[in-house]
Amino acid sequence: MSGCNHDHGHDHGHGHSHGLRREGNSKALAWAFGITTVILVAEAVGGWLTNSLALMSDAGHMLSDAASLGLSLLAIRFAKRAASPSKSYGYRRLEILAALANGVALFVIAVLIAWEAWHRLFAPPAVASAPMMGIAVIGLLANLASAWVLLHQGDVKDNLNLRSAYLHVLGDALGSVGAIFAGALMYFYGWYIADPIVSVVVALLILKGAWGVVAQSLHILMEGTPAGAEIEAIVASLESISGVCNVHDVHVWTVTSGYDVFSGHLVVREGTDIGKVIAEGAALLERQFGIRHTTMQVLAEGEDCSELNCRGGNCPFELAPTVH
Secondary structure, eight states, X not given: OOOOOOOOOEEEEEEEOOOOOHHHHXXXXXHHHHHHHHHHHHHHHHHHHHTOXXXXXXXXXXXXXXXXXXXXXXXXXXXXXXXXXXXXXXTTTHHHHHHXXXXXXXXXXXHXXXXXXXXXXXXXXXXXXXXXXXXXXXXHHHHHHHHHHHHHHSOXXXXXXXXXXXXXXXXXXXXXXXXXXXXXXXXXXXXXXXXXXXXXXXXXXXXXXXXHHHHHHHHHHTTOOOTTOOHHHHHHHHHTSTTEEEEEEEEEEEEETTEEEEEEEEEEOTTOOHHHHHHHHHHHHHHHHOOOEEEEEEEETTOOOGGGTOGGGOOGGGOOOOOO
């Protein structure tokens, strides 16, 4: 890198563009919420009448799902509110908080199922397996319908809030499959121990999905670097722009699913077209890293940046990027 000559001047660049399929997500969640609410009542009554833990655990999971789907729907609608002076990003983070709450709820449900199953392993009660299977089949069809709506009308891939709701519904579908399987074993072979065993297997599968949602939610809330946006790669790409001699004080974080943000300082050589650098940098970040919201502060080569809290007030090119 070239040495720095003193020439004072600051420029700031902002690129704002992001698109979230909120309307589709809202409709998908509303449909899934309605379907889940109806079926959970049927499974709860059926589980109580047949004395099936697998069916009641599935109903309990569906109750959690109905609450989580409602929470996700509420979060999406709140997130539409405009930003204000006291909340410069608006209410977008509510979607991540809803995803975290849903993930924690999945953990709790799984632990409760496993706890009850443990007690039933030593003295498995008789279960009315035929009605149990019939109700579980209805539940499975409803869960598959909810999953289809979420997958085809919502943004399950990139929206963490919707993905957590989708995992809830898939967990329900697994619970229904488990209830059907356990019912078949009890109906044909009288193996009533199948009911708690299948419940434990379903609980473990639920825990696996819950862990991913909770871990990613916490990563976002801690303003961790988004996946696929490594700081070193971003710095190298920006420094490849003609006229840029250094990039430092880099921060990349996620406000909510699909809304990644970049800020950083770019040191440019004397005579460089600053506007062109900003435009090229914003386009590069969106193209290579999917970052659509950027804030760049451009510093003239050799500028004293003590007011920016750089080390010792010396040349910024000596600084390593700061990771957020």
